[in-house]
């Protein structure tokens with residue numbers, strides 16, 4: 001079993017045997033640490049922030065990731081803290097159906113349900129399960145060097161050496177930038193607003209994710225509890241000044257239920273973000289180092305799979321550890337097993353994002369027609385690909 005690294009001030013270094021350091025306490029880093037803990041491997045998570053703040057937004061944890069949480073024994077906690085989603089509906093601006101995916105067949109098959117939850121609730125469950133003693137806060141990695149071991153230098157000038165490093169430090173990963181080939185972040189020229197509000201949304205929406213596609217913009221909403229609704233809105237970023245936009249006006253051509261959701265959200269509780277993804281990179285590991293989550297395969301959020309794919313990374317590492325006790329020996333097979341699916345998600349998500357944001361009237365008509373007439377077999381193939389863990 002690995003022992004934990006000791007942090008020393010300034011440049012003193014202590015060598016310890018078989019230390020596993022995870023950089024980043026996002027969903028990817030926490031789920032990886034939890035998986036290792038379940039397999040009897042102790043790791044320490046180094047998180048750059050002073051505290052693990054929860055973003056004021058929701059997240060949808062899809063069936064594939066819920067299966068992983070079932071393996072970790074925490075799916076009931078997550079389902080209880082969130083709201084179960086049985087339908088995913090793509091609609092037009094007036095909330096007329098374009099494409100409906102019924103998830104109940106997957107609920108029966110896998111015994112878990114897609115769950116919409118506040119990000120803070122999910123983080124809390126993961127941290128409670130892992131134990132705060134596994135997480136070192138205010139440890140922002142600044143430099144990583146490989147000699148016999150990895151030397152990690154943090155922004156506070158403390159340094160440690162670690163045998164094994166897992167980079168779970170997100171899309172702008174320092175680990176990736178310093179130890180892997182040059183990578184490229186891609187900008188789809190879309191911006192995203194997110195928020196949570198309390199409102200009495202009609203009961204018919206209770207177990208659904210709805211996403212309304214308009215002209216160069218879209219609006220998604222889902223209940224995360226009886227009263228709370230998590231919503232997101234995206235728009236083509238060319239020719240708009242996002243800070244000056246009044247969302248009620250901007251979405252005035254959308255259904256009244258959408259306007260009500262926007263109106264029920266305080267402006268200061270709305271988060272505005274640029275959207276990026278990582279152009280697929282083929283190497284996620286080398287010897288005793290490995291990337292997981294957004295650090296390895298950040299995707300646009302159009303399939304709602306970024307965190308789910310990070311969670312799947314942890315699962316595959318865990319599965320490989322069942323037959324291979326030396327964690328570093330699992331990195332290469334992990335990359336081989338995960339790369340194809342993760343990259344398919346990245347590329348499909350990019351295409352869906354472009355389709356959802358068509359601005360030309362004829363193009364929108366054609367798109368909506370295609371969505372309405374999408375063969376059920378196509379939806380099934382997509383969902384099977386996403387929800388099957390291997």
Ligand SMILES: Cc1cc2nc3c(=O)[nH]c(=O)nc-3n(C[C@H](O)[C@H](O)[C@H](O)COP(=O)(O)OP(=O)(O)OC[C@H]3O[C@@H](n4cnc5c(N)ncnc54)[C@H](O)[C@@H]3O)c2cc1C
Pocket residue numbers: 023024025026027028029030046047048049058059060061062139140141142168169170171173174192194232273292293294295299301304305306307308309310
């Ligand atoms: C608008 C939007 C909606 C989304 N919706 C969904 C959804 O519904 N479902 C879904 O599955 N995914 C969704 N995602 C994607 C999801 O949020 C990410 O894929 C997921 O959070 C990635 O987790 P991660 O742990 O790999 O990285 P991150 O969440 O980025 O975590 C990285 C962690 O590392 C820390 N860190 C960074 N650099 C350093 C450093 N140098 N030293 C130490 N610590 C460091 C950060 O502080 C952070 O805590 C969405 C994304 C967006 C933008």
